Amino acid sequence: xxxxxMHVDMDAFFASVEQFRNHxxxxxxxxxxxxxPKGGNGRGVVRAASYEARAKGIHAGMPVSKAYxxxxxxxxVDGTFESYSIASDEFMDVLREFADGExxxxxxxxxxxxxxxxxxxxxxxxxxxxxxxxxxxxxxxRLPCSIGIAPNMAVAKVATGxxxxxxxxxxxxxxxxxxxxxxxxPVDAINGVGRKTTQRLNESGIETLGQIQRMxxxxxxxxxxxxxxxxxxxxxxxxxxxxxDNGPRIRKSISKDLTFMEDIEPDAVDYLHNAIRKMCTRIxxxxxxxxxxxRTVTVKMRYDDFITIxxxxxxxxxxxxxxxLERMAVDIFDHKRDPKKPVRLxxxxxxxxxxxxxQLYLTEFL
DNA sequence: TCTGGGGTCCTAGGACCC
DNA sequence: TCTGGGGTCCTAGGACCC
Numbered sequence: 001x002x003x004x005x006m007h008v009d010m011d012a013f014f015a016s017v018e019q020f021r022n023h024x025x026x027x028x029x030x031x032x033x034x035x036x037p038k039g040g041n042g043r044g045v046v047r048a049a050s051y052e053a054r055a056k057g058i059h060a061g062m063p064v065s066k067a068y069x070x071x072x073x074x075x076x077v078d079g080t081f082e083s084y085s086i087a088s089d090e091f092m093d094v095l096r097e098f099a100d101g102e103x104x105x106x107x108x109x110x111x112x113x114x115x116x117x118x119x120x121x122x123x124x125x126x127x128x129x130x131x132x133x134x135x136x137x138x139x140x141x142r143l144p145c146s147i148g149i150a151p152n153m154a155v156a157k158v159a160t161g162x163x164x165x166x167x168x169x170x171x172x173x174x175x176x177x178x179x180x181x182x183x184x185x186p187v188d189a190i191n192g193v194g195r196k197t198t199q200r201l202n203e204s205g206i207e208t209l210g211q212i213q214r215m216x217x218x219x220x221x222x223x224x225x226x227x228x229x230x231x232x233x234x235x236x237x238x239x240x241x242x243x244x245d246n247g248p249r250i251r252k253s254i255s256k257d258l259t260f261m262e263d264i265e266p267d268a269v270d271y272l273h274n275a276i277r278k279m280c281t282r283i284x285x286x287x288x289x290x291x292x293x294x295r296t297v298t299v300k301m302r303y304d305d306f307i308t309i310x311x312x313x314x315x316x317x318x319x320x321x322x323x324x325l326e327r328m329a330v331d332i333f334d335h336k337r338d339p340k341k342p343v344r345l346x347x348x349x350x351x352x353x354x355x356x357x358x359q360l361y362l363t364e365f366l
Numbered sequence: 367t368c369t370g371g372g373g374t375c376c377t378a379g380g381a382c383c384c
Numbered sequence: 385t386c387t388g389g390g391g392t393c394c395t396a397g398g399a400c401c402c
Binding site: 066226252254258347 | 367372377
Binding site: 013014047048060061107108109110111191192193194195196197296298309310311312313314 | 393394395396397398399400401402
């Protein structure tokens with residue numbers, strides 16, 4: 001019994017929220033969400049680019065300095081995460097109304113899967129339902145989205161990307177149609193195949209999903225190892241995972257990274273300690289706000305040569321004490337960093353999170 | 367063009383316990 | 385004295401995603 005799964009993806013989400021909700025005067029203009037380019041000297045990257053900005057060659061992940069050079073007239077907005085979070089909730093609320101039962105899975109802040117097998121019985125064709133959903137999202141959130149429809153999540157996700165913005169792409173339902181659809185696409189069209197895997201496959205002469213479709217698992221093994229079975233199935237559009245509600249998100253970690261405006265000389269110890277303490281305070285605030293405690297602290301250090309290391313330490317009992325967090329973080333930094341290298345970035349992460357409200361004194365563990 | 371910040375999941379070795 | 389496996393926790397690193 002075939003299923004119908006929709007993958008709904010907001011178009012240029014952060015940029016669209018800025019244009020259509022936060023700053024209507026930016027509609028029709030190139031918009032980059034990200035850090036201040038500081039006249040071309042900023043160190044951040046673009047988080048999201050409106051379609052007008054994309055027309056100038058700007059894309060997400062591009063250094064803001066380059067984006068600024070390509071289009072100095074673009075609006076550079078350092079957005080507020082909260083407005084995106086609110087918009088996301090509104091959009092998920094709309095989807096929930098269309099999903100069969102609880103068959104909705106939030107994949108990230110701007111995309112979700114819904115199963116609509118039953119709902120589709122009332123429609124001439126699944127695309128008619130998709131159009132209705134798209135229109136409802138636009139009416140209620142003022143945000144554009146694209147929808148992919150297929151018999152499973154993996155193919156639906158690929159489909160969405162084929163036709164953006166405000167697109168609807170339908171694939172299926174039979175196996176031949178699915179394989180034909182995937183055949184010409186590059187291997188990185190598959191969600192889960194990133195830069196490294198693409199490189200490894202390309203080095204073996206594998207560029208397209210069609211090539212993989214014509215291979216056996218043993219033939220795939222030299223390039224993919226344990227991942228061979230998985231890729232073998234995905235390249236053919238096989239994905240049996242049931243679409244289930246992934247429930248309330250249980251947070252696994254909270255982190256804060258800071259790239260300095262300029263690399264910090266290794267002997268500027270006070271400055272570095274200060275930066276670490278400030279980040280610890282921010283993390284601690286978030287922990288308390290969510291009534292969470294941590295057991296593990298990880299410090300990330302990136303040097304001027306971009307080499308990045310992470311070192312962590314755990315304590316036996318969870319805590320949310322800011323002073324303990326600061327002491328652990330500073331301690332790891334002092335003992336594990338390379339004292340000769342200028343520092344580009346420091347990051348602090350807490351994990352091993354729990355809600356257990358235990359009153360314990362932890363000083364003895366330090 | 368020099369390369370952010372927030373996450374998740376997986377692997378693998380060593381310690382330690384039974 | 386030498387030798388098993390299995391399970392869990394900790395640490396480090398890698399790949400990936402938005």
